[in-house]
Amino acid sequence: MTSVSSSSEFHHQHHFKSADHQYASSKQGIWLFLCTEILMFGGLFVGYLIYHSLYPTVFKNGSETLDWKMGAVNTVVLLISSFTMAAAINYVQRGLHKIAAIMLALTIACAGAFMVIKYFEYSHKFHVGTVPGKFSLVDPSCAAGGKRAECESKISALLKNPAELEKNHVSAEEVTRLKAVISQPKWEMFYGFYFVMTGLHGVHVVAGAFLIFWVFIKTLRRKVGPEYYTPVEGVGLFWHVVDLVWIYLFPLLYLVG
Amino acid sequence: MSSAQTKTEHGHTDHNYLNHGSGIWSWMTTLDHKRIGLMYFATVSTLFLIGGFFALGIRLHLAKFGATPLLEPDTYNKFMTFHGAIMVFMVIIPGIPAFLGNFVLPIQLGAKDVAFPRLNLASYYIFIAGAAIAASSMIFNQVDTGWTFYTPYSTAKTSNGVILLVLGAFTMGFSSILTGLNFIVTTHKLRAPGMTMDRIPLMIWALYSTSIIQILATPILAITLLLIGAEKTLGVGIFDPDLGGDPVLFQHFFWFYSHPAVYIMILPAMGVISELITAFSKKTIFGYRAIAYSSVAIAAVSFLVWGHHMFVSGQSTLAGLVFSIITMFVGVPTAIKLFNWISTMYRGTVTFEAPMLFALGFMFLFTIGGLTGVFLASTGMDVHFHDTYFVVAHFHYVMVGGTLMALMGGIFYWFPKMFGKMTSDLGGRISWVLIFTGFNVTFFPQFVLGAMGMPRRYFDYLPEYTNLNQISTVGSWLIGLGFLVGLITIIHGILKGEKASDNPWGAKTLEWQTSSPPPHENFTTTPTVTAGPYDFR
Ligand code: HEM
Ligand SMILES: [Cu+2]
Numbered sequence: 001m002t003s004v005s006s007s008s009e010f011h012h013q014h015h016f017k018s019a020d021h022q023y024a025s026s027k028q029g030i031w032l033f034l035c036t037e038i039l040m041f042g043g044l045f046v047g048y049l050i051y052h053s054l055y056p057t058v059f060k061n062g063s064e065t066l067d068w069k070m071g072a073v074n075t076v077v078l079l080i081s082s083f084t085m086a087a088a089i090n091y092v093q094r095g096l097h098k099i100a101a102i103m104l105a106l107t108i109a110c111a112g113a114f115m116v117i118k119y120f121e122y123s124h125k126f127h128v129g130t131v132p133g134k135f136s137l138v139d140p141s142c143a144a145g146g147k148r149a150e151c152e153s154k155i156s157a158l159l160k161n162p163a164e165l166e167k168n169h170v171s172a173e174e175v176t177r178l179k180a181v182i183s184q185p186k187w188e189m190f191y192g193f194y195f196v197m198t199g200l201h202g203v204h205v206v207a208g209a210f211l212i213f214w215v216f217i218k219t220l221r222r223k224v225g226p227e228y229y230t231p232v233e234g235v236g237l238f239w240h241v242v243d244l245v246w247i248y249l250f251p252l253l254y255l256v257g
Numbered sequence: 258m259s260s261a262q263t264k265t266e267h268g269h270t271d272h273n274y275l276n277h278g279s280g281i282w283s284w285m286t287t288l289d290h291k292r293i294g295l296m297y298f299a300t301v302s303t304l305f306l307i308g309g310f311f312a313l314g315i316r317l318h319l320a321k322f323g324a325t326p327l328l329e330p331d332t333y334n335k336f337m338t339f340h341g342a343i344m345v346f347m348v349i350i351p352g353i354p355a356f357l358g359n360f361v362l363p364i365q366l367g368a369k370d371v372a373f374p375r376l377n378l379a380s381y382y383i384f385i386a387g388a389a390i391a392a393s394s395m396i397f398n399q400v401d402t403g404w405t406f407y408t409p410y411s412t413a414k415t416s417n418g419v420i421l422l423v424l425g426a427f428t429m430g431f432s433s434i435l436t437g438l439n440f441i442v443t444t445h446k447l448r449a450p451g452m453t454m455d456r457i458p459l460m461i462w463a464l465y466s467t468s469i470i471q472i473l474a475t476p477i478l479a480i481t482l483l484l485i486g487a488e489k490t491l492g493v494g495i496f497d498p499d500l501g502g503d504p505v506l507f508q509h510f511f512w513f514y515s516h517p518a519v520y521i522m523i524l525p526a527m528g529v530i531s532e533l534i535t536a537f538s539k540k541t542i543f544g545y546r547a548i549a550y551s552s553v554a555i556a557a558v559s560f561l562v563w564g565h566h567m568f569v570s571g572q573s574t575l576a577g578l579v580f581s582i583i584t585m586f587v588g589v590p591t592a593i594k595l596f597n598w599i600s601t602m603y604r605g606t607v608t609f610e611a612p613m614l615f616a617l618g619f620m621f622l623f624t625i626g627g628l629t630g631v632f633l634a635s636t637g638m639d640v641h642f643h644d645t646y647f648v649v650a651h652f653h654y655v656m657v658g659g660t661l662m663a664l665m666g667g668i669f670y671w672f673p674k675m676f677g678k679m680t681s682d683l684g685g686r687i688s689w690v691l692i693f694t695g696f697n698v699t700f701f702p703q704f705v706l707g708a709m710g711m712p713r714r715y716f717d718y719l720p721e722y723t724n725l726n727q728i729s730t731v732g733s734w735l736i737g738l739g740f741l742v743g744l745i746t747i748i749h750g751i752l753k754g755e756k757a758s759d760n761p762w763g764a765k766t767l768e769w770q771t772s773s774p775p776p777h778e779n780f781t782t783t784p785t786v787t788a789g790p791y792d793f794r
Contacts (some may be wrong), residue, residue, distance in 0.1 A: 014778070015369035015447065025372045025446040032438045036476045043480035043510065047495060055501065133500045134492025148499055186501030192493030196484065 010228040023230055030234040034241050037204075041245050044200070048193050048252065055189060061180045062190030063254060065130055067121060071254040074117050075246065081110030082243045085212070085236045088219075095226045097219055104216040107239070111209035118202055125191070127168040128178060129154025132195050133188040155182050194253055201249060204242045211235045273677065277777040288374035289777060293381055294360030295675065298668075300381075301356055302744075304347040304388065309737060311340035316699075316733040319726050322718050333716035334401035338422075341404030346426050347388055349660050350518065353525035354471075355384070355436055357667045358464045360675060362440060364768040365458045367449025367786065369778045372442040376435055384432040391425025394418040403714060405515075408496035408507040412488040420489050423482045430475045430482070433521075437471030440464055449767070451786035458766045458790040459548050463528025466552040470517045470524075470559060478514035481507065505570050512563035520559045522656055523623075524552055526663030527594055530616050533666050534598045536764040537613035538605030541791045544597040551590035558587050568639045577636045584634035591627055595620065610762075611685025615666030618693045622658025626651060629704065644714075647707025650700045658696055665692070665743060672747070673761045677774040678754030684746030688739050695735025702729045766790050 016022040052059045084106040091100035129136055131154070142151035155178050158164055165175065181187050215232045218224050224232050274291045284292055314336050318327040328336060363371050371377050394400050398418030402411040411419050444465050448457065457465075485507075487493050494500025496507040535542040542548065564572060564580030598620060607613070629651040633639050642648060669685045672678070702725040707713075711722050718726065760769040767790075771780050 013374075015372075015374070021446065025442050028445060029373060029376075029438055029442045032441060032472060033434075036434050036438075036472055039473065039476035040480045043477050047484075047506065047510075050503075050506065051495070051501075058501075132487075132491040133494040133497070134490075186494075188494055189501045192487075192491070192495055192500070192502075195491065196487050196493055196495075199487075200483070 010225075019228070026230045026234065030237055034237060037238075037241055038245075041197075041200070044193075044197050045248070045252075048197070051189055051193065055184070055186055058181075058184045058187050058190050059256075061177070061184055062130075062187065062194070063256065065174070065177045065181055066194070066254045067124075068254045070117055070121050071250050074114050075250050077110050077114050077117070078243045078246050081107045081114075082240055084110065085239045089229065089232050089236045092219060092224050092229045092232045093226055097222055097225070100232075101216060101219045104212055104219060108209050108212050108216065111205050111212070114205055115202065118198065124168075128170060128174075129158055130178070130181065130191050132192045136188050136191070153182060197249055197253065201242070201245055204245070208235070208239050208242050211238060272776060273772065273774040274777045275676070275774050286378070288370070288378055290359050290363050290371045290374065290377060291675070291775065291779075293377050294356050294358075296381055297351060297356040297359060297384075300385065300388070301348055301352050304343055305740075308340055308343035308348055309740065311336045311343070313733060313737055315340060316730045318716070319718070320730040322720055322723050322726070326717065328716070330716045331401065334403075334714075335399045337714060338400050338403050339395065342391065342400075342422060342426070344656075345404050345518075345522075346391070346429055349522045349656055350433065351384060351429070351436075352660065352664050353529060353667065354440070354464055354467055354521070355380075355432075357529065357664070357671065358440065358460075358467075358525060359436070361671060361768055362461060362464055363443060363447065364674075364771065364775060364779050365461055365766050365790075366444065366447055367452055367767050367780065367784045368443060368447035369780075369783075371439045372447055373439050377439055380432045380435040380439070383435070384429055387425045387428030387430075387432060389425070390428055391422050394421035394425070397421065405511060406482075406485060407511075408485070408488070408504040409498060412485060412496055413499065417489060420486050423485050427479055427482045427486075430479050433471050434475045437468035437475075440468040441472070444468075449784050449786055455546070455549075456786055456789050459531035459542065459545065459552075460525075460528035460766075462549040462552050463524045463531070466556040467521050467524045469553075470521050470556050473560070474514045474517040474521075477510060478518075481510040481514065484510075505567070505572070508567050508570055509563065512566045513560075516563040516566065517556075517559040519652075519655070520555055522660050524555060526619065526660045527552065529663040529667040529670075530598065530619050531594075532764075532766065533612050533616040533670055534601050535791045535793070536670070536762050537610065537616070538602045538607050539763065539793050540601055540605035541789075541793045542597070543600035543603075544593070545789065545791070547593050548597050551593045554590040555587065558583065558590070562587060565634055565639070568636050569643050581634055581636045585631060588627065588631060595624065610669075611680070611682055611689060612666045612670035612762075614686060614689040614693075615662050615669065618689060619659055619662040619666065622654050622662060622693075622696065626654030626656075626658055629654065642707055644712055645707035646703040646711045646713055649713045650703035650707060653700045653703075658700070662692075665689075668747065670762070671768075672750060673757030674768055674773050674775070676751055676754065677757055677772075678750055679757045679761065680746050680750035680754055684742060684749065688743035688746060691735055691739030691742060693739075695732045695737075695739055698732030699729050699736060700732070702726075702732075765792055 010019060012019040012022040016025065084103045088100045088103035088107065091097075091103060125131055126135075136153045136155070137148070138152045138154055138157050142148055158168070158170075159175065159178060159182075170178070181190075212235055215224065215235050218231060274289050277289070278287070284296065287293060287296075314328065315333070318333060318336075321327075326333075359371070359377065363369070398416045398421065400415070400418040400422045402415055402419060406419065406423065444457070444461060448454075484493070484495055488496055492500070494502045496502045496504050498504060531542060531548055562580055562584040564576055565584045568577050568580070609617075629647070633642055633648065633651060665688070669680055672680050706722055706725050706729075709722065711718055757773045759771070759773050761773075762769070767784055767786070768775070770784060
């Protein structure tokens with residue numbers, strides 16, 4: 001899929017010599033942009049590694065409170081979506097618009113499924129109180145400059161209250177894990193990273209879904225096809241990077257204790 | 258350059274990019290890189306006036322020590338913050354690449370436009386959006402952290418206005434990345450036939466190296482700024498010692514961008530100077546390759562020296578030593594450029610029109626700025642100078658004395674191409690004299706003040722610093738006056754300037770081979786290049 005023939009339907013922009021020339025330029029631009037995305041996440045990974053080495057137990061205990069099953073399902077969902085995306089590009093290149101559109105729709109559905117699962121994960125964390133620093137405190141005035149050491153966290157308040165535990169579907173096993181977490185000083189650090197990293201990734205998933213929707217419309221209107229498919233391929237590459245980032249996030253957050 | 262066949266001998270006023278489409282709407286939706294360049298010009302100039310207002314406010318306040326100050330301490334901190342943030346993120350960083358670069362780069366390459374014209378327009382609006390978000394912090398919740406947003410003050414103590422300023426800077430960073438990306442692809446893919454990489458003008462080499470820094474460094478700033486936002490809204494604690502975070506990590510992240518960023522500010526300026534020196538010496542530039550590759554070398558080294566901003570932050574002695582030594586290496590490619598410019602002038606037919614005066618001003622002031630950088634790079638001396646007015650003087654000598662001088666020189670140099678008219682040379686020269694003198698009167702005393710121990714960013718000082726501070730304040734008004742004269746000269750040029758010929762300076766690069774102002778697609782026929790860019794003699 002390295003070359004495109006300039007057919008009569010598609011006119012390259014005036015400042016390029018040919019459709020091939022335009023395609024090669026666009027592709028270079030997209031790759032450069034993806035480099036910046038990877039560098040941006042790279043900054044977070046560096047921070048994660050530094051704090052992981054500073055507080056290994058915090059990260060181990062924190063990691064054990066995450067639901068690796070949900071993470072694994074989400075990994076599979078994203079892998080499938082990368083496959084459907086790749087298939088969509090292939091079908092657009094071959095001029096099979098209908099099946100391409102179906103593949104794109106499936107990709108968007110996967111993105112939606114990913115976000116729904118993420119929503120369940122997030123909301124459970126908010127219930128039990130494994131949240132970033134500011135929200136972990138029962139007394140909000142503590143976050144605004146009070147002495148943190150003297151403030152009670154949401155988890156410890158919850159753990160004292162069996163009725164609440166039941167209401168929030170917290171199993172006995174989870175109680176042990178939560179207790180292990182708050183036995184460590186600075187335990188909020190892990191959730192700081194968890195929410196920032198998965199949050200930024202989630203924003204990318206949503207942005208990706210919108211972009212895929214955009215090329216989906218283009219496909220339906222037959223604005224892309226064998227002679228011109230740069231937007232589909234570009235969005236596809238972006239989507240693979242979003243997938244790739246998750247492939248790193250999942251073991252780092254959920255599995256490596 | 259033997260590509261003169263593109264010249265349109267007759268009526269260049271007939272059809273050009275300025276009258277290609279009329280009305281405000283045709284400008285706001287334009288995809289023409291030349292028009293987008295001029296839109297940046299208008300925007301950046303406006304922001305420069307606002308930043309300058311804060312600067313004069315600061316200096317006026319500091320004219321008097323002790324009682325009855327002009328500004329409340331709190332207001333002073335806000336003035337200082339907005340001055341710094343506006344000048345750095347909205348004036349010096351976008352100034353040359355987004356304005357002059359956008360105008361000149363495609364023409365110098367012999368291209369019809371940048372690779373992604375729509376993206377180019379989008380970058381402009383993203384920049385505007387970022388500037389607006391940042392500016393909204395002036396209305397809702399002013400910021401007093403300084404442009405460096407050091408934690409834990411910015412995250413744990415001060416108001417939430419920081420979120421807006423940081424978000425604005427993030428957005429403008431996005432714009433910067435997209436412009437850099439556009440320039441890299443344009444340089445790789447859209448060169449005219451015969452325009453090999455060793456024939457591209459030095460301005461392009463400079464913009465190309467700058468773009469690489471923009472792409473590699475800006476994402477780190479982006480994540481750093483996002484983390485400040487996350488810290489303020491969620492209290493994640495990554496930089497907050499209370500929660501186990503480390504404020505020094507913030508400094509590492511911040512300077513990992515912001516040191517390379519100083520080369521985003523200065524490399525394009527060096528590109529402008531290379532063009533001016535050869536054009537006004539009427540001589541082939543000396544050591545084309547050395548100047549070209551030294552730009553790339555500076556870009557590379559710039560990523561390895563960020564720790565020199567943190568000598569006194571508690572980093573290890575070894576780290577200090579290593580950063581100190583690597584920092585000194587930056588001097589080598591910089592000196593190469595300087596020597597090559599001087600060699601170019603030697604035995605050249607040098608004339609001293611306004612642009613050349615600014616180029617010489619650049620060389621003089623930047624040398625002082627660079628040499629004092631070496632002082633600061635020596636760990637022992639930095640312990641004494643750190644966070645004093647010595648540092649303030651140092652970075653103003655490079656950023657204002659260097660970059661702004663080059664920007665002014667570049668404006669007067671390319672003005673005839675932009676508008677098809679000449680500026681008054683006398684106006685340009687008066688502006689130069691005022692800015693150059695005013696600049697030295699303002700900032701030279703600050704080296705002395707810093708050496709005497711006056712700390713930076715304080716709203717008041719000891720009585721023994723009074724005289725030098727007053728001299729400095731007087732100088733600041735001279736600078737202000739100089740820019741005012743410059744502005745009047747430019748406006749007068751636009752409205753009433755004499756008609757310019759296609760190549761008023763007798764320069765050799767491609768942009769002078771097309772009409773002034775150029776047609777919508779830059780050339781009537783695509784030029785073919787057969788020789789290097791500065792074929793004088
Ligand atoms: C090329 C253009 C340059 C620019 C635009 C520039 C700009 C700056 C700025 C803005 C600061 C102050 C940062 C702050 O707010 O804390 C600074 C500090 C510093 N600069 Fe430069 N600089 C340049 C070149 C150099 C060179 C060539 C060197 C060394 C050879 C150098 C060494 C330093 C050092 C060591 C500091 C830290 C001083 C301290 O905070 O104690 N700079 N520079
Ligand atoms: Cu630096």
